Structures are given as C-alpha cells and as structure tokens.
Amino acid sequence: MTEAATTFGPPSAPVPFAFSDASWTRIRKLLTRYPQQQAALLPVLWVAQEQVDADPTRPRQLTADVIKAVADALGLAPAYVWGVATFYTMYFTQPVGKHLVEVCTSVACCLVGGEEIYQRLCARVGVDPASGGTSADGRFTVRRAECLAACGYAPMLQLDNGAFHEHLTEEKLDALIDGLREATA
C-alpha cells in the first residue's frame, strides 16, 4: 500500500529539473513510436527517473519540477502526469534512499520464507516492518513487493528497480546488505 498523503503532490527540488540533451534524444525517438504523444508518458517518466537517478546532486524522487518537465515535454497538465505516476509503484513518487530493496512477500515467496527475509532485512537496516520505509542513514528504502515472477526461484528481492536476487537465504541477504553498505560507505 502506498503511504497516506499528507499534502498535495510532491515537493520541489532546490534546483529545477531540466532534461539533458541525451534525454531529449531519447524522448524524440520515443515520440515516433506512438500515434499520440500522451502514449509516451510512461517511457518519458522512465527517462526522467533514470536521469534523476544518475545525478547524485538530486533527491532520489520525482519532485514537482520533474513532473512539470515531463508534462511540458508532452504537452500534458502536470496534475495529469502526477495522477499517472502515482498509479504505478516503480516511479519514485515518494523519496527513496540510496538503495531501494523490495522483497517479494507474495504467495509463492511466502511459502518458502519470503516473509522471514523481509523481516530480517527490516531488522538489519532498521526499518519498521509494518510499513517499510527508509533507514535512518538514508541508505536503504525497504518495501514489500508483490509477485515479481520469480516464484520458482524464491525467496527473492529486487534491487533498485533492476536486478533480481533469487534463491535468497539469510546468509545471502546479509552478504548483499553488507556489500551495499561498503559500497556506499
């Protein structure tokens, strides 16, 4: 479940977002693939999020200025873009720590220890398992994920919207977390 809203929409970042030349090249190419510009919204949100993610000076979030830039690029209203972005779990509509760790706790994973992996991860990084969230040091955002199509290789987690880590054991989880800690130390 997404967290309850406390205000309308996201905050703005200190430095307003602008698409880079490389991002514009991608966007222009995307626009050729659909009969209507609006259809490029999900891909353009991805382009924006990837640019945000690659820029260490920016908060890891689709802030209001990012949403606005996406809206402007496609001739859409920012509120519309925000409505679409918040429908999907993978866009950073809430602030995300240095690493986003999503543990599958759906049926198949839970049958073989997914819940225990999730609980251990929360304990290791210091996050309330009831809600998930970001660790105090900002290194880890932990969330439950729903089925990620790795049921045969359970338990599993997805790191930073990318790689799947499968056949998890407590040892493998610990090693992964320790490794990420060292890398961001």
Added chain:
Amino acid sequence: MALVTINGQTLEVPDGTNVVEAAASAGVDIPHYCYHPGLPIDGNCRMCLVEVEGARGPQIACNTILRTTRNKEGEEVPAAVVKTETDAVRQMRQGVMEFLLLNHPIDCPVCDQAGECGLQDYYMEHGKHDHRSVVPKVEKLKAQPIGPNVILDQERCILCSRCVRFTREVTRTHELVIAGRGDKSRIEVFPGTQLDNDYATNVVDLCPVGALTSRDFRFKKRVWFLKTASSICTGCSRGCNVHLDHDGGKAYRYRPRANPDVNRWWMCDRGRFTYKAIHEGRQREAAIGGQQVPFAKATQELRQLLGTGKVGFVVGAQASLEDMAVVKWLAASIGGRAWGLDWTEPGKEDDFLMKADLTPNRRGFSMIGLETDETSFREALPALSALVTVSVTLPAGIAHARTAALVTHAAAIPDGAAVVLPVAMHAERHAAYANVDGIVQHVEPAFEPAGDALPASALLALQAAGMGHSLPFDRDGVWKRLDAELGVTA
C-alpha cells in the same frame, strides 16, 4: 427509436439512450453517483446495477445503451428487459452502499453537504445496513482549499470522478486528478496550481457528497431551510438557468439548472456569484432631490414629470421584457420617445457560456421594438421635457435636469436626479428575458422586493392609469398584448 422494458413497462426512447435515462423517463429512479448526463460514462460507482434479461450477471444501467433491436422476423423488440426493483437489485445497492461508506467519515453533523448528500439520501432509501467494520478508516486530507471557490475533503470523497471528468472533458483545464491507487486513491491538485478556471464551482454541484464544497456557501445555511425558485442568471446575455436557493427573503446561492438549449448543466463562476447583487447596494426607498420620501410622494412627482409633454425614456438591458414593453407603450400613450440603450462595460467572453455582454436582455430592445440608436437619443436629449431612466446607468456626459430614475441599485442613480424610485430585481418578481440567442426565459419570484420596490412595469403602468391611460400591469396582461402586437409569446 429503441424499445426498452423496465419493470414490465415497455417504452420507446431515442437510440443511444442509456437505461438510467430511459428509466427516469418512465418515472423509475435508478440510483447512481458517477453517472452524469453531461459527462462521459465512467461506470465506477456500481450503484446503478440492475438485472437485464439474458445478460451475464448484473449490469450497470449507465453503460447499458439502448439501440433499435429487431428479432429474426424483423419486428422491433425491446433492446433490453430491465428489472430495477427486485430483491437481488436491492441487495446489490445495499452492498455498494456499504462499500462506499466503509471509508467515509460519516461526519454529517459538521458536513455542509448534509441534507443534499447522495450518501445520506441513498442510505435511507437503499442502505440501512449496520456498520460492521472495525477496521480503522483510511486517513486523508481534510478541508483543503483547492482554489478560490472550492474546498476539498478527501475523506468524504467516493471517487466517482465527476469533478475530474469535468475538468478533463468540459473545461479541458485538467486541474483535478486522482492520485494514488486502491483505497488510497484521492483527488488532488498539483502543487503550484489550483482549481481556478471560470467554471470551477460546477464541481461543487457535481459532487454527490460533501467532498467538494463552495467556499462562498459553506456554513451559511443548512440546506433544509432553503427554498428554491426557478430563475436565470442575469450576469450576462447567456441567461444560464439557475435554481435560486433562498430563505427569509435572502438569496444564498445560484445552482445551474439544466437547459439543453442554453447552458446544459453548467454556469460560470462570474455569473454564479452575481446572486450577491440581489442584496448588495440596493435602492430600497424612494427619494426626491436626494432626500428619502414616502413612495406615494415620489410617484406623484414622477407623474408630474410624465405630464410635461416631450418625455424621453431610456430603458437598460437589465430590465425585463415586461419593463421594456410597458415603457414603449407608455411613451406612445403620452407622446414621448423610448430608447433601449445600455452602457454596461463588456466583460470576458469565451467559446463556452460566458458572453462579453454583461446584461441579460439586450435582445429585448429589438424584440420589443425600442429605438436603439444612441446618436438619435443624444440629439433628442436637450429638447426633452423630462427623462425617465429604467434600470440603466447613464454614462458620464449624459444628463437631464429633470430626470426620474427607476433603479434597482443606488449606484445607478444619475447625479441630480429629481425623483428616484426603487424597482424590483428578477428574484423578486415574475419577469422574462431574451438571451443572446433570442430565447425568451421566464423567472419566478423567490421573495418580496427589497424595501418599497415594485416591478418597473407595474410601477409605470400604475402611473399611466393615474394619467388616464390603460396599460397592462400584470404578467398575463403584458404578454397578451405583446402576443397581439408583436407576436412575441411567452
């Protein structure tokens, strides 16, 4: 045309009618929240579920569209056989009500929608279940101003999306959006933007619950005290049809009244708040030389002016058709001239409802047959023995030493007016107005005129009678003569 059978009664409806509308035309109310005839069908509330013969399971009436249907023999048969009052349907409605109220705060005692709330109404009619959830309700934002005229309470919202569809499809301004997913979904505006388009407050009328309320009307009056008159907005020449809600001689708000030929279901905010002019700045008493006098003394003075020989009349476009007609007839009876002129500054115009002409009845000038040439008026002015203005504000530079002014508002009194008489506004009398397209629209009185005011038409007809001229002074008489003389019918 398509046939449909509803609860055993077969009727004919235009092709493309949905079952909600078809049932309504047969006097059958199918409860609904998300469906609105002015918005695209969304089918999300599920309140209008009905039984349709041969369908796989219950169907939503709003998206059951009726089209001409023939059997193998080529005979026309009902496009759908619908049942709306079975036990199964009633159970479905109760089930939906239970879901809609699950996360609703049920804060009716402090909710301004109470009394005109779809949840209250349908709960009493179709719900009446016992609350059986012990799960804490989802918490969302309360009482957030989302624009100059509208307040949002996310918790009361049932996510019918009418407001979102309105800003998407009608105004195309896209200020409102549903953000989030599942039971955390909520209506939002985007940071740095607000709901401030020219038609914003229509979302308050559209909202079937207390989620969107009017900042102007909130907490002014419990709605069950309000009475309603059918009226029109006099804020521009569109003449949007309105419900005038009032109590104790006071107007509290306008709400648009559907009229497919004029305003469909909507009205603009500029016009919506002109109801305030019914009470603000009104001229309530008669005056002579700037001093308040008894009404009879002022009419005496008026009659005296009317008897001076070459009397000119100027009637403005705020005046009703009746006023214009009586002015014309009176002028003819006493050998005077009557002009229909109005110098109201134009306002904003758009390609939807708003017109630049901020008067409700300019088309009346030509319809009644008044002179409308300003130059002829300016040329004739110096030679007039007296000037009578009716519901018009004269521009600077036009003045006459012997002027009688019939005004609704004190601000319309010309400098140095000899006589001032208060006249009634549209909310206070029977009257008709011709809108920009020449559509004649009648209003009914909501309450008594302010102070000593009378309808200008009656006031002038009475003076005429006093001078030995018989003019009609009530609505029926005026319209009978209009019909006979000009072929203008009510």
Added chain:
Amino acid sequence: MTKVLTAHVDHPDSHRLTHYRSVGGYEAARKAWTSMTPADIIAEVRASGLRGRGGAGFPTGMKWGFIPTNSPKPKYLVINADESEPGTFKDRLLIERNPHAVLEGVVIGARAIGAKRAYIYIRGEFATQTKVLEEALREAEEAGFVGPNLFGTGEGVEIVIHRGAGAYICGEETALINSLEGRRGYPRLKPPFPATNGAWDCPTCVNNVETIATIPWIVNHGGAAYSQIGVFEAGDDGKPPKVDSRGTRLMCLSGHVARPGVYEVPLGISFRELIEEYGGGVWKGRKLKAIIPGGSSTPVITADEAMGAVLTYEDCARLKTMFGSGGLMVIDDQTCMVSLLTVLLRFYAHESCGQCSPCREGTDWLYQILVRIRDGKGRPEDLQTIRDLCTNMEGRTVCPLAAAATMPTISYLTKFLPEFEAKVSAAQAVGVH
C-alpha cells in the same frame, strides 16, 4: 515428447538470433508472409486449437478472427508481457531464453490481423528481461525479420517494446491498453471491446507471450500437428467439444515442491505426474495438502482433488477452479491456510486499481479481516462477513480483479473451514472482542 516452446532454451545462446536461425527460426514468418494469406494463417491457428495462455483460455484463432478486416482504422497487435499473476513466471523464461520466438510470433500475428505496428507491453520490473528483448529486437531488425519490408513483400510490421511501471492490473487487457496510451491503468467498461475499439480506439488484439510464441511452431508444422498434442474430444451433434485442451503448456511449479521451475508439458498429463515426476514431489518429504492450480486467483484444490485430476481446462472446471496462467503452487501439510489466504489477499488489496467501489473498498476490507483472524483476534461474525463481502464484490465490478480475490477466498473458506473456525474460536476463548 514434443517441445513447442522450450526445445532449445538450455542452449547458452538460445536468446541470440544466430542460434535461433540455426534451429529454423524465422522460417515460419517467411512462410506466413510469402505463401500464406491472413485468412490462411488464422485458419491454421483455429485448427491448432490453441487457447490463450494468459489465463482466460480463449481460442486464439477466434480472437484473431474478431479483428474487422474492413475497418479503415489502423490495427494493433499488443503482446501482454505484464506477467504478474502470483505463481507465474513462464513468460519471463520465454523472454529471457527464447525472445525470437516471441518476436517471430508477433511478425506472423501482425500479418494475420493486418497490424502495421505491434506493441509488447512488458512489466516494469522486468528491467533485465526488457534489455534481452530489446537486444533480440535489434538483431531481428538488422537482419530484416522485423521492419517495414519483410521478405521482399514491401510490407511489414514495426515492433515497439513498451515498459510498464508496476501495476498488476495492467495484465487485464483494457487496463493494459489504457496504460499503453499513457493513462492510469484502469480497466475499461465493456462494451466496447478491444477487437473493435482498443488502443487509440482502433481494432486491437491482445495476446499473451506464451500464446504468441507458439504461433511459429503452428505455422511451421501446421495446426493439425499442434492439435495432435494434448487432449481433444469432440462434442455430440455439432455441440462444443467435451474436452478441448490441445497443445503444450508451460507449467510453473513453485511453493513446497522439490524442483520448482518451468516445465513444458503436453496438456492432459496428470497433476500427480507434473508434481511428482517433473517437480520431484513435495519438498522435505512432506505430504501434499493442496495446490493452487493456475495462479493465486484460481480457487485452491485439495490434495485429493489434485491427485485425481489431469491438466485440462475441463478437469479444472470440474473441480470448480481454473487452469489460469499455469502458475501451480504446491502447498505442504504444515501450511496454515489462514496465513496463506491473508498473504494472498494482501496482494489484491495492494493491486486493486481503486476505480470501482466494490473492489477498491472490498479487497482491503477482506485483507484486514483476515489479518485479524490470523492474529488471533477474529470475531465470530467475521467468517459470514467475508462471505457477504465476496458476494457483494464478485461480478459487480468493472473487471475481474475483485473476482480474482473472492473466488480463491471462498475456496479456502469452503475447503479448509475448520482452520478458520479454530482461529476464531481460539480468539473467543481468550476473550478477544
């Protein structure tokens, strides 16, 4: 035994064009584009008896036939690679190990329905798989197997890979179309149906990855050959067939099974054979308690029911469950069904799109009640409330997500009622109100 989809997936280069070509890849596409009419292709697919492998099991040839041939509008083929049904991970295998079969199927399907452009809607979490598919597409485009001029015909198809961003509901075809159009993934009201008013209001056919990847084999070997695999039993006097479960299926084994994974099996083998022979039986030497046959949305069946059944649409229907997406989860005898149902309902509460009221409110309510029962705080009336809510949700919503939550819920409550009653009684015994 014939393997239609996975014959070569163990080869380390199975995802590369060179390898795919070496085993006859894109010859079916050439055949379809150079020596078959669209009607011929549809006829072969009809003859094959192939039914959609996404979950609903609708005959593919018939679905293609619904696309109007006389419409002046563009037509779209959309591939549903939004594999999200808990227990299902077969499309992922095809995308990772046999992506060219998917692309070749698209190239053929596009000719069959007259689509000049096809979209592959892949779930956002498949970041790695998207890269594999994009690389395969690049290879195929360079080699001229995908593009504007196929096999010298002067005609062709453009394929666009469209990545989602995390929403189970986008596996529902009209929600997928909305998402493709850059909207919130709300399912649409039906009618109208996608076959006439789909993406951008144009005729649109949505096919599952496994379904479309099967097409090259059918074109290569003929529909008749495919229909020889599996089980078919004609109906009496022109009635629909008694058994119509032809071809192979990718069965995803997970849960308490010794050898989880994806297995391609001919339809008609027994659940026992699948679990014991292919899957190595229940893990840790335990006993079977139940199985979820086709993804979490399908009603659970007991061990006894499962052991007497075969893998056909019809046998699943006989047991009042569904073949679904082929995601078979094995449940051992030490499993608490109350906890399992709670986990399952958390999924639907999380994934309800929130568009229509019974699902938006009902899924989370069901989940909250289950949490209460699981945690030993159940109330005596809770079980009846659950049943009432299921009644008030199922069949009354825009799309089948509500039913996907209520059908399994009722099955757990029916088949494992004592476990639920025991939880509630225990709660009452310690004085929970």
